[in-house]
Amino acid sequence: MPTVSASFWMVLPVVLPLAGGLLCFLWRQRSLWLPLAFALVNLIVVIRLTRLLLIQGPLHYQIGGWETPLGIVLVLDGPALLMLLLTALCGAGVTCYARGYFAYRISAQKQPGRHERQERFFWPLWLMLLAALNGLFLSGDIFNIYVTLELLSISAVALAALSGKPVAQLASFRYLLASLLGSLSYLLGIFFIYRSHGVLDLGLLRAVVEPGSSMTAGLVLMSCGLLLKSAAFPLHFWLPPAHANALAPVSAILSGLVIKGSLYLLFRFWFDTFASLISPAALNVIGMLGILAVFWGGILALLQQRLKLLVAYSTVSQVGYFLIAFPLAYHDATLSVWTAFLFMILAHGCAKVAMFMAAGTMYLHSGHDRMRDLHGIRLVMPLTVFAYGMAGVNLMGLPPSGGFVGKWLLLTGAFDDGQWWWSVAIMAGGLLAAAYVFRVMSPLFQAPVGASIFDGRPTPALLEWPPLVLSLIALLLGLFAPGIMALLTANGGAVISGGLP
Amino acid sequence: MMPSGLTLDMYLVILSLVAGVPLVLAASLSLPLSLSPRRILSPFFAWAPLPALLTVWLVPPDVVVEAPWFFMGGRMGLDSSGRVFLTLSAVVWLLAGFSASGQGLLGFLRPRFSAFYLTAMAGNFGLILAQELLGFYLFFALMSFAVYGLVIYDRHPGSRRAGRLYLVMVMLGEIAIFLALLLMSGEVVDLDGLAQSGWQNSLFLLMLFVGFGIKIGALPFHRWMIRVYREIPLPAAVALAGAMVNAGLLGWLRFLPLGQVAIPAAGLVLVTVGGLAALYGVVLGLRETRPAGILAGSSISQLGLMTIIFGVGISSPLAGGEALPVLLFFVVHHGLAKASLFLGLDALTRGRFCSFWWLVLFFIPALVLAGLPLSSGLAAKGALKGLLSALMPSWAGLAPFFLGLSSAATTLLMVHLLVRVREEVMAGRTPGQERRENLFPWPWISGVGLVIFAPWLWSVARSELLYSLALPGIIHGSWPILLGAFSYPVFARLRREQSPTRRQGRFWSELGPSCLTLLAVVRAWTDGLFRRVRRQWWTILRLAAQQLPGRERIFERWLTVGIAYTALCLLLLAVLGGA
Amino acid sequence: MTVLFAYKLGGLCLFFMGFTALILRSHPLKKIMAVNVMAAGVFLLFIAMACHGRVGVAIDPVPQAMVLTGIVVSVSVTALALVLACRIQETSGGAGSSEGEHPPQGDS
Amino acid sequence: MNSLSLTLFDCVVLVTLLGLAWQLLATPDLFKAMVLFMSFGLVMALAWVRLAAPDVALAEAALGAGLTGPLFLSALHRLRGTRKGERRQQLDSIEHRGKIEKVTQRTSGRIIYLLLRILFAGLLLTLLVHLATILLHVEYENPGLGVFVAEQQEESGVISPVTAVLLNFRGYDTLLEIMVLFVAVVAVWSLATVRFSEKSGQVSPIQQGVVRILAPLMILVAVSLIWQGTHLAGGAFQGGAVLAAAGVLMMVSELPWLRLIPSLPVRLMLVFGPLVFLGLGVSCLADGRFLEYPGELAGFLILLIELACGLSIGLTLACLFVGGRPVDDLVDRGQLEEGS
């Protein structure tokens, strides 16, 4: 048992952004320091936690000092920490970017008040969302997860509606309803689980779970809720409009981080907590959904005319990848598919955040995001376009990106099990990703025709560097693999705290 | 006469200079015009064969210099037959060079001609010195391709056509030689086993025949020679006819050393082809009107005779030993004579030297070629006759008749030549041809001198020459000449009656375009196919592109969401229930 | 059939009635109400579960606490949804949940 | 009373619940639906009482019926107030209708639509039946966590087990839940500015008088509810809801000074409760874990938190009802074009 003094760090990723959110709402200084300070401190805390994890192995923290059946436990293991790390990194990036974004818009002298208002509400909402995400990853209690999910959804919906455009509001209303449906389904699932074993703690649940209809029903309802929240294929309807019509930093947050919360939970439930309930057939069903998502999302992304919609549909497609990991994780003894899943999540998170930020910068400059008319923008903002390209490399799963490592692990997993047919979908999805990424890149590389149609103002560093750094992190993630593996298997343990069946 | 005490390295330097000097001189032409080396070196162009002559003098026959770093392991040296070839080539190139520089073709003002000329020279010398096959091949190619530049030097459409034909033939020859080289180096064939039947052996011999036969205008590949001789500037023709064509024979010698191989079947084929060429060449020459073309026919014919010698030589090792000197002698004889003829032609057509005596001087080498008694011609024919009767008993009876016929035909051809030259020279006097040079044609004179006197230097030839002094020798030597000379009026009449308009080489000239047409058709068809397939794909894709985003609306309906959601729940319940 | 089971069944029915309405009703307010009904159904299930076999005697306070939390959450969400619906109506004059409305514009 | 048999009361409650729900979801009249919804909430509260969950019942009464109903009403009011809203109040979205009609113009489209609905109904029923059979057949006698709660009740510092769970055992949940409320306010503020109806002053003075008397009373009730939360049914949420109700009452009565409340104090109050909760939780880190109240101080601290949160929750709910940020909030530059 780790010492109390060290493990109190575990609550900080939740507590700090919460406090930050409250304070930002209270003091609406137009300065950056408050949110940025919180985002950075969050990053530092997570780094500190990384060290703790490496030294001490998986950590448990009983909130209020209550023992598990009753109290709530925070669990910090490899996957959770990686998710925290992703959130903290992207969070810091988004914070910087958002500052630049709002400053740029406010200085544009077009409805400055409106942009100021957006910025002021953005910060508390964003910090709350950060807290919710951190709480979600750390939580070891299914009901607590429900609360964090709700916090996450509400702040996400509010952020999505922040732009004030009717379409965005419409989209976020649908987002809200979908998210509520998911939450209620999840809650119903909790009911079935609680009534069969009377525990809410994930660790205890894992110990007592045995196949039974009530348990199964609970798991199914929770999973369906989470699938809805993660925009898995037939239930993805809410995602593209919500993500595409939000403000750029918000799109980045929604696509890069929020989706990951529910996906992570899904994976965790299926392979950790309720692993003994899972049947191969169910995994194949999920995998099939994944394949459909990969193709449907990819093809629709390819057919979009607008950049942000394209990126949003690409998220639909990428979610499919995470689902394909399910059937491949089942038989895997070396845990490599767990690793694959996390790698892909990390890579996609950073890449998608970078991509949306880059798209947002282009939008800022050109006033639209019709791909046809973006030619020559490369000359105006080379770094941004570069960042977009590097993020795209990640989606394609080309080396040395994290997406590549993830894909490689998936593939080897598929062949290991003799389930080679998944590999076809994996590769085809990669090619589709390449197609839609380069569909954007191609006009960007086109030489400009006629006079520059872009806003002549220079791109501020805050708009250029965060996407670049994040996309480079995603790109080089493959090379950080040893470190990530070390985290996953910290203290010689299995990949996750409890290990797989 | 060999100065001894030279080290191997010095030999290396000397041997390298033989091909190196012309190459360096050629390279100096690429310097800018303003640079002095180019001007300074220019007078030395004609002297470029000098190192070759020096080598003949300095390098003993047993010296073989290794240069392993050079192009797959070079070996250079001067064996006995090489010495003959080198001497002949050096002399011919020297004469040609002086002739060319005399009329201003060779010099820095004519960089293109000079460059190709010198390069061809380097190739010619180099191939003689090379003691291994790859080196030989290298210089052979160098020479062959350089000649192309000389052929189309004046850029007339005619010379272009000739050049194209020449290039095609050269390319074919190169490939044939390359394959032969491969077969030999790859040890698919070896000299000892060549006599056995086997398709690899046949292929090897065929490739040799094609590869070098092209160079000497052997029968099916003779066409280029006439066209090229007609178009090439005359000084270059001197070198080509006198020295360069011999490279084909040398090639045969190098690949199939006489005295070491015995391939009777191949010998028979060569003798037959050579015999046909000896006669058909004359026919070709008679059809020509331009002197250079007539000389080409003569070359084909004479080289046919040499083919016969070589064919006899490879019939058996014994014959090889005897045929080699004859062959060498024939080469020298023909080379000098042909070179002198071209020199004379050059001088006559260019200069004012059109008096009777000059024509007589011009006719001397022609008659030598025809086998005039006391000349190398008769000696060569005599040696050939001896060879044939000794080694091919079945031919023994036929040989004198055949040789006589050949000689007569050559005479006829030479008379035709003389007539044509005279007409041409007369025609040349008409106004319009302004540039007439007044240089004394001493390269020609010395060439003729060599033709007359050189055979006496050679012990092999001397006995034959002395034999031709005797009465039977004179009779033997003269009747064909007289026959040939007297048959000229008949020929002239026949010729007058026959329209000279012919179209030859139609097949070859049409082949290229028709191939291209065929390719174009194939290409159009394949392109069309691709385009059609592509267009259909695009149509399908475009339709999909129009349809699919609309289909997305299905998923946006709440009803769909409901159905999907409940269905998913039920599905998962079903599949998880089985766990 | 026990009382508790009846309540639970009722809760389940409420949930699915709400679900049906969420899917089939298109007016935003109706959708929000539907969600509330769904939530009520789930809460009913929880509270019925807390009784553990005897009506009127709550053994387990944890589900109650959960339901309390749930109620608060659902109130906040309802409030947000309502304001959102009103804003949509005000800014666009369109209905909040129109089907298949693909937003044609980008962000602002 | 045979506790395990289906009593008439339960029957009535259940049937009423389901009937109300059916009605409120089925009726095309929105206003009727509102009324039905409020009554639904009240019947729910009855059910909670019947199921021995007084805390929930109180919360339901205060929040579910007491606040959600007015929320819906005010939303309906706002919707009606807009230009096109009038015609729509009794109908589903016209636009939607139009679309459906477009689809259903063709017979095939209509049939498909019908089939899809049938499919949906079938799937739904199957799912319902499946889940119901699970409920029926697999009835665990599972004590849940009640035993543990009972065991450790003393250490929690409060008497009411529900409050113990809410604020001590699972205080972390509650903390986050309060944050959910807070975020909801932020979200609502970010969306809209408060609008007072133009008919101000038309409220009768009697109503205003009543409100003046009623409001302090309600505040008293609220405080007592919060206080009571430590040992009986009640607590911060219920108290807060009553507080909010008082606020709502005042707002409905168009008290003039309400419009003038500046943004900053409201924000302060909104943040106050959550911040206190969070701050106390963090201060526990000094010699324990997060939210681990020192044994002897637990009761006091919980009361403190309840009070602070109750206040903030009350204000929060009131703000939610108002449905927008105060007029002076961010009025500086952006306000002018907001209307456009």
Added chain:
Amino acid sequence: MNGSGWLLVLIMLSSFVPGIIIFGLPEDRVRLRTTLNLCGSLIKIGLIVVLNVGIYLGYSYEIRLPLVAGMEVYLHADPLSALFTTLSSVLWLLTTIYAVGYLEDSPNRSHFFGYFSLCVTVTIGIALAGNLITFILFYEMLTLSTYPLIVHRGTPQSLRAGRNYLVYTLGGGALFFLAAAWLQVLTGPMDFGSDGFASHLVVEHGPLLSLLFVLLIAGVGVKAALVPLHGWLPQAMIAPAPVSALLHAVAVVKAGAFGIVRIVLDVYGLENMIVLGLLPLLTFVATLTILWGSFRALQQDDLKRRLAFSTISQISYIGLGISLADHRLALIGGLVHLVHQGIMKITLFFCAGNLAETLGVHRISEMRGIARRMPWTMGAFTVGALGMIGLPPTAGFVSKWFLGLGALSASNWVVVAVLMLSSLLNAAYFLPILITAWFDRPVGPWPDEKNFGRFETRLMLLCPPLLTAAVVLLIGVLAEAQISPLAWVRFIVEGYLP
């Protein structure tokens, strides 16, 4: 004996770091950029010389970075990789010089040179890759770093070419990736140089391994422009000349061919290849490609297009040599052509670029008498073209010679015939260019003539092709010298066929 693996890293950094710096440089810092580029490439060449000497003396250089289970980045230098690194780095230097001259006054040079350096870094990575994963790593990065170069001009045509390039190469990369993953599962992690996987696998998974071989070859075959995967290459000639040089000689096509070599020799291993009977398949594809490329080249009027088809044909000589790899001489021929083709083709592309840049001449029909205007350029072009035909004493002859010998020792007469036919076809599409350039009279003014003063074109454009042309001659003439590509290839082959 072990040398430090950091040498390999340094070699890669020597172009990577300048590349990154160049990305950040403003457009007008021409001198600094050029200095950086040249310094980088000189340092690289120096390091590679050290590497070569070390390898020759028997040192081994390797560095490993394990990523996840069964996946590690492994750089190592064997004689084969040294061959490729040397080729790439030397040609890079020349191409850089050329590009500096070529792109004078054109926009976006920082981008161009940045990607250029990346491209070379990645190519070196391919050369030094010590296992299949590392190979894929760099192989895919090559695709990405070349794309911006191909579309550098930003015209619709170049964008289309770029799109096509991506369609082909990414598709091929996907196949390669798939097959590599599968192979890894079958055989376990495997380093190059271990003579292929264990032979018992051949018995167990014979058909599957054959299928994987086909997939792998298809993957690298796209870059190596094997028919029918060659479609991108002729289109990509729309790119600026230095890029074409890079594509055809230094990096892309070479990487594909190199990949074939690696797959056959190091991944599968000769013995397994023979047991599986896969070599004839490769022979077939290679011969088909040689002939098809030549035929198509005949029909082109656009100079660079013709050169591109010629590349398709020529690069398959390498594959052909590898496909007869059980015969030492063929293997030598194939490997040495890797170098020879690069130098010859880069000469040709440099010259084509000179013509385009100086006179605006793009089509062969416009080239009448062009040698009078630009004799040096055309001289270099001639040398390159003759080399392509395989005439002695050029480098092309040497490779053709060994290929022919190898084919004979394999008794593969079809290959012999194809070699002969291909030489003929090569002559048929190169000689007319030479003839028209040297011996035709120019008609009319050149399409877009620029005057560069004293020399026929910019000195920086002129020197590289002259140099490479000289090298084409030199490495042919001095083929059997101690230090020549041929000698090094013999050294390589010692390792595979002792």
